[in-house]
Amino acid sequence: MTTIPFGRGPQKDPLLAQASGLPQEIAPARDLWPGIETRLAAPSRAMPRRIRWPLALAAGFLVASISALLTWGLLRDPGPNAGETMLAQNPATQPALLPVRYGPNSALGAVQLKARDDLLRQFRKQFAALPPETREIVAKNLAIIQHAADEIDAALGLDPASGLLNGLLFSTYQKELELYSRVVAAGDDRARRT
Amino acid sequence: MNIRISLVIAAVLLAAVPPAQAAQNLSRHATVAPNAKVDVSNVAGRVDVTAWDRNEVELTAMLESDKDQLEFEASEQQVSIEVIKPHHDDRGSSDAVLTLKIPRGAKLSAETVSADVTVAGVKGEQRLNAVSGDVRTEAYDEPVTLETVSGDGTVVGTGGKAAVSISSISGLAEARGIRGGFDGEVVSGKLKAEIAAAEAISLDSVSGDIEARVELTPDSRVEMESVSGAIAFTIKPPVNAEFDVESFSGQIDSCFSAKARDRSRHGSGSELNFTQGSGGASVHIESMSGDIKVCDR
Structure with a gap:
């Protein structure tokens, strides 16, 4: 194991070697004391402390105000892509980003599901930019659509040929698409305005 | 630090404070x-x-x-x-x-995100979209389309024959005094409609309740659908219409003499099919688990 010493030996440093050769003290070219004595004896021209305090307080207040404003601004403005970053890092925690799952009795075709997934990709991009309360409402309504799809799927298990149930299933699927579409349209409008 | 330096620092700090936002x-x-x-x-x-x-x-x-x-x-x-x-x-x-x-x-x-929209007296075609704002307008003869996500949407008819469409995800969708066609859709929001003599009426919900009061003409075609929301359909007398009502597990009630019957012979659920008066108008209502009530009062 190699040991690395802290610092370097003075004899190996040319600057330190030169410094050690300099005289230890230098006498001033003239006697400085008379001038110093005169300055000490003269009355001070400094402002009394009671006049400087208000300025110091004002300056302190301004510093505190600026600091508060900057902090508020940083907290208020997370940046244009902060929401998207959050979603990209942890998409699984966003319930609204999960598409509606249609059960084994729900005969939605591959074409319908592909159309849904294409729209879902656009929806995911726009969802993060919605106001938080609207995101919550969208998530809640996707959960409602999911519940409806589950109910219909369970009923289709009992009566697979029901025209009523198959019609309601397709209608529920359309509601899911409409919800995504509404969010996408709102995001497009917002992007155009900024 | 003398007074001059203090003043300079104060001026610099003042200059660094962002100016208050001025309204335009x-x-x-x-x-x-x-x-x-x-x-x-x-x-x-x-x-x-x-x-x-x-x-x-x-x-x-x-x-x-x-x-x-x-x-x-x-x-x-x-x-x-x-x-x-x-x-x-x-x-x-x-x-x-x-x-x-x-x-x-x-x-x-008009397109807004969190802004409310009110429109009065506009007789041309209207397309109004809001994400979370409330929207209110009047319908004349040209089409009116109103869409919201969480806001409430209200369209009030003024005697014209406009085709009106209201769609809301979770807000209240309300139409009054509509004489042309009406198309209302909600997911969890409530759908309320007072339709006067419209020909094509379509009301659709996932879990929100539907409440409709309608005056039918011989040419009226009514389609109502809900998964779990309740449907209350009231028709202004005299009623001349053919009814086709079906629910998988919801209850069907009627103020007319015909009563719902079990569909166990043909599948599941219950249905109510009858002709009231001389027929003419057609009414088709279906639900998954939402209750359905059809009345003339």
């Missing part, structure tokens, strides 16, 4: 065709539109933020009005209030 009060004006198209978009605040008997568009705008910009582009046939926000403020932390007067026959398109 703006006005714009354009002469247009009587049926010009007017497009308005706003993120947050309000949009109030009234019609007047001049071939002019007059806009009064109050922008809370001095960072927002008002875009107003006008030609004889089209006026475009947009409040443009800085990119970091696209969620609309400052409001903009737009007050607009447009020709009575103008076609209106």
